[in-house]
Amino acid sequence: xxxxxxxxxxxxxxxxxxxxxxxxxxxxxxxxxxxxxxxxxxxxxxxxxxxxxxxxxxxxxxxxxxxxxxxxxxxxxxxxxxxxxxxxxxxxxxxxxxxxxxxxxxxxxxxxxxxxxxxxxxxxxxxxxxxxxxxxxxxxxxxxxxxxxxxxxxxxxxxxxxxxxxxxxxxxxxxxxxxxxxxxxxxxxxxxxxxxxxxxxxxxxxxxxxxxxxxxxxxxxxxxxxxxxxxxxxxxxxxxxxxxxxxxxxxxxxxxxxxxxxxxxxxxxxxxxxxxxxxxxxxxxxxxxxxxxxxxxxxxxxxxxxxxxxxxxxxxxxxxxx
Ligand code: BTN
Numbered sequence: 547x548x549x550x551x552x553x554x555x556x557x558x559x560x561x562x563x564x565x566x567x568x569x570x571x572x573x574x575x576x577x578x579x580x581x582x583x584x585x586x587x588x589x590x591x592x593x594x595x596x597x598x599x600x601x602x603x604x605x606x607x608x609x610x611x612x613x614x615x616x617x618x619x620x621x622x623x624x625x626x627x628x629x630x631x632x633x634x635x636x637x638x639x640x641x642x643x644x645x646x647x648x649x650x651x652x653x654x655x656x657x658x659x660x661x662x663x664x665x666x667x668x669x670x671x672x673x674x675x676x677x678x679x680x681x682x683x684x685x686x687x688x689x690x691x692x693x694x695x696x697x698x699x700x701x702x703x704x705x706x707x708x709x710x711x712x713x714x715x716x717x718x719x720x721x722x723x724x725x726x727x728x729x730x731x732x733x734x735x736x737x738x739x740x741x742x743x744x745x746x747x748x749x750x751x752x753x754x755x756x757x758x759x760x761x762x763x764x765x766x767x768x769x770x771x772x773x774x775x776x777x778x779x780x781x782x783x784x785x786x787x788x789x790x791x792x793x794x795x796x797x798x799x800x801x802x803x804x805x806x807x808x809x810x811x812x813x814x815x816x817x818x819x820x821x822x823x824x825x826x827x828x829x830x831x832x833x834x835x836x837x838x839x840x841x842x843x844x845x846x847x848x849x850x851x852x853x854x855x856x857x858x859x860x861x862x863x864x865x866x867x868x
Contacts, residue, residue: 551627556580556590558620564601564610572607615758617657617679621782625789628654636663639738639752642682646740646748653793654684657785664754667736668822668857677759678770679781682752683789687796691741694749695839696801698723698737699808701751701792705733706811708788709755713771713779718813721832721841721858725755726813729860730769732756757781767859805837814858819843823856832858 559580564571573584580587591608595601598614619629628651635641638656645654658681661674674680687697702723709717709725709732718726723735733755740747756762756770758778772778795801809815812835820829821843830845840852 554620554626556582556586557594557618558623558626560587560590560594561599561610561613561620562623564608570604570607570609575607615781616659617681617782617785622786622789625653625655630654630656631658632656633659635661637661637665637752638680638682639665639736639750642684642750642752643738646684646750650684652684652686653789653796655681655785655789656684657681665736665752666734666754668824672734672736672754673762673765674754675759677757677772679753679755679757679785681785682750685749685751685796687746687749689746689801690744691739691746692838693801694739694741694746695722696804697749697796698735698751699839700795700801700804701753702735703804703808703811704792704795705753705755705788708784708791709733709771712784712787713775715771715775717811719808719811720860721812721814721835722839722856727769727771727774729767729813729862730774731765731767732769732771732774755784757784805835805839809835813860814841818861819858820861821853821856821858823853828853829861 560576563576563579573587576587577584591601597618598616600611602609602611618631619626622629635658638658638661642656660676661680664672664674664680666672685697702719702725706717706719706725709715715727720726724731725733733753736752737749739749756768758772759770761768761770761773814832815834817832819832820827828843828845830843832841833844834842836842840854841858843851843853845851
């Protein structure tokens, strides 16, 4: 085990011991359990305290009074060595791209507390203040590049289902990969791929979820889950449940039916929409999403167009023509 992994494992094990007992645990007991000196335990406790864990140090030992909802790697024991947390960065996409090019393994995840230059689709800014969940996954699916959109659709569907379960809200997917609650956007996804001619080298999927942050003031249709439910939600639980579900689905290799499943959870098909692409904006009725994830738009009398990349906005019923 390298030093970094040993360091993370120690935090995980100290917390597991403190959480299990729910009462004071002596330094002696921790040191015997973990096979390190009491001084080493004390140093780790100090680091945990500095990271926001409220650990009371008493003459009889240590008491964990509360933990921060910060997605530190040791909060994900099953995948700790592939989790990376930074308090503040430009964009998790930048860090993840570097790591992917250097050979980071499948399901390496970079999470940030705050992003200073969060990126959205179509060159937009993704505001990333404290309280939201911002992460990028490095994925290495064994797929030909043409099938890569299925991975994005699988991620958005698995995330919608996770948020429904964890936060008790009804989530719809909006083409291509936005998550909506009652026409309010709670999450967006950005993906970058590098491929050789016949196989994907990596797909990095970046996800921003407005969890406990104030919703971005300049985007009228955005909302945070806290704002919609009136409650604070655990970012650690959301991320952990999502990664487990999504990784299991990817490992199963069962992506053939993903578009059919996605269509059962979408709010886009049947809606009047405007679609913005790098070439401009069109309006019409969304009639289907094909097996490769392209949006089928009916623009005029029977005229159908497929749109592969863009952003779509549902037109509110009051603003529809005719
Ligand atoms: C969109 O809806 O326009 C996509 C938003 C994607 C935001 C996420 S936050 C984590 C990752 N890092 C970024 O800079 N962007 C993505």
